[in-house]
Amino acid sequence: MSSSRNASQACASCKYQRKKCDPHCPLAPFFPQHRRKDFMNVHKVFGVRNVLKLTKNLGHKEKSEAIKTLIYQADVRVKDPVGGCCRVISELQHRIKNLEAEYRLLLEQLAVCRAQKQAKAPVHKQQQF
């Protein structure tokens, strides 16, 4: 029995590099053949060598998470070569700034309403305090 996967089983990375995909292929668990697009984006943005270097000291779970995040970042960078994830971050920060401003406004409106409610309360009620 061969120790390498045959061509139809090779991972997206080995298939692209026309390499034998052996059972110890470090990218096979993360880039099965049907994730070719993910692999191509990651390869285009980071390069296979860098992905291997960046993840070599991580355990399987962390490596899996790291590769997921690299796939996301690569996809965003391919779609937005100038801004990449930074534009996503910037937009989210902008949304937070707006939400905080709206929140402060609502807080002021609530304070005004409470003050008016107190002022409108019948006199005998107010005198209890």
Next chain:
Amino acid sequence: MSSSRNASQACASCKYQRKKCDPHCPLAPFFPQHRRKDFMNVHKVFGVRNVLKLTKNLGHKEKSEAIKTLIYQADVRVKDPVGGCCRVISELQHRIKNLEAEYRLLLEQLAVCRAQKQAKAPVHKQQQF
């Protein structure tokens, strides 16, 4: 006069690669020698070749913006090899979710306050409506 910068003027990329840094060096405007750390992070995460490929079709302004975002992403990835920018995005999304929940709560409190204010208003005022 030499067409290449001397060793002390070479950009961080050429200095690292021990290359002559000529006036057409595409990375020199973005990685002067004192930005060695930025260059090293970008090189570690993306690689010089990928940075050049990713930015080759961009005008100077867009290229400058793209390299700034690559520097940011590389810095975050070096500090957080598993999450990179995705963790930043995830934390911002979490903050937005919390802010939206707080905003909705405040909106409910305001509605209650307004209803109570209306109810507490003197009877003759209410009868006007």
